[in-house]
Amino acid sequence: MPSSRTRARDADRTATCGALDSAMSDGQLDGAEHRERTATALQAKTLGELAALVDDLQLGRPIPELRQARTRRPARWVGLAVSLVLLAAGFGIGRLTAPASAATVTTSAEAQVDPRFVTLKGLHTPDGFAQLVSDMRSQLGTTSVDRAVVYPDYASVEVAVPGAPARSQSYTYRGGMDGPGTPSSRNAKQPLADVASFDPAVFLRLLAGAPQSLNVTDPTSRYLIFEDDGKGPHVAVYASNEAHEGGYLTARPDGSLIAVHPFTPR
Secondary structure, three states, X not given: OOXXXXXXXXXXXXXXXXXXXXXXXXXXXXXXXXXXHHHHHHOOOEHHHHHHHHOOOOOOOOOOOOEOOOOOOOOOOOOHHHHHHHHHHHHOHHHOOOOOOOOOOOOHXXXXXXXXXXXXXXXXXXHHHHHHHHHHHHXXXXXXXXXXXXXXXXXXXXXXXXXXXXXXXXXXXXXXXEOOOOOEEOOOOOOOEEHHHOOHHHHHHHHHOHHHHOOOOOOOEEEEEEEEOOOOEEEEEEEEOOOOOEEEEEEOOOOOEEEEEOOOOO
């Protein structure tokens, strides 16, 4: 059984980021908290550091306690890393939330969604991203999002509930929209970001240049976040590698940089 001092793998850091994405999608974390915890997770060196980032969150399954020094734990407990991987890979962000109750808002968009799982073109390619935008438009009736997190092979999309701007609902995309998750509250005055307004040729260049601009050699994990924090729509480019080095940058739809947070050796 792993302890808090067990070294974290890149898979553990990626799985923790997935759990943080879920917590933000169901309202447990706001955007600032999510960004701060995600940046910390990308540079975490031990499982204990990762556990501290999620131990106050409600997740789809309880996360086992790490072994403490000279303290025995029942053999039935599994390790933190395995649990996090199951949470991120086995359930998907849209499935980490509780089932919708009778009070859940049912919308026409929800009724129209017909999940389909097909072989995806990489979402970090012009054609793959264009397909995501097209499927959002046809299946959700909108390309404007509270937040969209786009990985190479899937995406988590949060949109305002039609007719209820103070609520949002999340979908997981793997060639089709799976969802919605349980609706959560949102600030009705918070602006939305239209993913169709972003030019893939612009942000994919930023993604390709991430190793140099973020000082992350041979990145093994990259993803994009599209949102509007009230200061205008932007895309955030995240990258990390197996050496526990990670950073991110933010840019406007035209590609002009807002901020760069490269990996800085300690």
